[in-house]
């Protein structure tokens with residue numbers, strides 16, 4: 001089962017103003033990671049099979065998908081968590097904001113306030 005993990009973070013503006021925020025991440029257990037890895041392997045090998053019937057392109061696509069399958073599966077198996085989003089009050093404009101994160105984003109991370117476009121840094125709170 002995957003679970004959502006919420007950790008406190010700080011949103012810091014360029015001028016050093018700080019506001020509290022929360023970071024949401026999805027945490028995967030071993031069964032989940034295995035399921036995610038197998039899903040990707042099956043999907044990519046399925047694409048390899050389908051691209052067998054595309055003239056000329058199959059010279060590139062079939063080996064490409066066959067190799068990408070295990071690579072992507074291993075990457076999926078190794079990642080135990082996926083960052084989802086951070087929310088909080090923008091230290092610059094005071095708006096409640098939600099910052100969408102990439103699964104592999106690391107904290108601290110520089111980003112922009114979606115409301116006022118000010119540069120913000122998401123930092124671990126201590």
Ligand SMILES: [Zn+2]
Pocket residue numbers: 090091092093094095113114115116117118
């Ligand atoms: Zn703002």
